[in-house]
Structure formats: structure tokens, C-alpha cells
Amino acid sequence: DAGVIQSPRHEVTEMGQEVTLRCKPISGHDYLFWYRQTMMRGLELLIYFNNNVPIDDSGMPEDRFSAKMPNASFSTLKIQPSEPRDSAVYFCASSRPGLSEQYFGPGTRLTVT
């Protein structure tokens, strides 16, 4: 099993540009989570999906952020337009239903200049 796959691993972009982060969950996992990690705010849940359906997006900071899961093996997190304060490490994680471990991907380090 390759684990959760994220791309790109690093992204540097200019303010105002659109950024798309990608995630492939572990096969068979029904849940997919998007987190943002910064020194100031720690590990924040942005949104999570169950069987490709968004369940809770209360952590999405503002309308500039959107997430989709068109099928069980792919999800995107889009920021449009990006701002310097969006600079962070974005993690995708997946899990089976119930009281089970969330497996994190390697993360995407986003820098917005």
C-alpha cells in the first residue's frame, strides 16, 4: 500500500494566483480529511468527506477555499485567489469508518509570496 499520496510536495506561488492541492487516499478508506498546519494555529481541520460527500466544512477559512472529491480515489483543495497568510503545510488524511486511525499524507508545503 502506497499510503496517502499528495501532490505537489512544495508549491511556491504569488499572491492572487490559484493553487490546487491534490490527494489520493488509501484504497478502501471511506473518509478523507484536509488539514492545515501552521505554527500559530496548529493542526486545523478544514473539511472532511465521507464516501465522497462533504460532511463538515466548518473549518474552511473563507470562500477563497474550496474542496472537491469527484471519486473515491481523488480529492482537491483549491485556493483562489491565494494570499500570503495561506502559507502553511496542508495535509490530507484518510481513514476507515469508526474508531480508526487517520493516515496522513506527506503534506504540501505552500508558500504564497
Add this chain to the structure above:
Amino acid sequence: GENVEQHPSTLSVQEGDSAVIKCTYSDSASNYFPWYKQELGKRPQLIIDIRSNVGEKKDQRIAVTLNKTAKHFSLHITETQPEDSAVYFCAASRVSGGYNKLIFGAGTRLAVHP
């Protein structure tokens, strides 16, 4: 709303000593309490978890205790080694049906000095 508080924020110990990290949670319906370890530049990885029907769980040098009445749980690491140096996160979740949301603490940076 749901909240998890974690203390201390930093912890420095000598190799071989024990380390204890404590967390409190606000949602009394929480039933799942995992601990994650994150090494510098790496992803968080689960090291141990406990369910609400258990008071204590051990795995070699690490153990977790849960006090549901007081709504707090703790991570204990014995005989610490330099490779235990990392940031540790506690989390709490009220897992039921389609609800499966972890609320993370702010993290504890543990430094183990040789």
C-alpha cells in the same frame, strides 16, 4: 464548541527519564482519544489510541490513561530516548455514524537530551 487543551507546550527531559503530557477535552460525548507523533518535517503518525470504555492502555514504553469523569487523558513515555524527540498531539473525537472528526490539541514539543 469542541476544544482540546494540551499541556505543557514544551517539555525537556534527560534520556532515561519519564515524560508526561496531559490533555483535557470539552465534549463529554467524546469516545476516541488518539495520540500522534510528528517528527520535524514529517507527517503526524499515530502512536497509541484509547477508546472511552478503557481506562488505560500500554504499548511497550508508552501508555495512555483516560479519566472520563474529569474529561482528561494523559500520555506517559518511560525510559525516554533521543528518538522520542518530536511534537506530540493529543486528539478527541465523538465518533458515531458518519461523524468522524478529530479535535487536536496544540501539541507538545518534547526534547530528550542524551
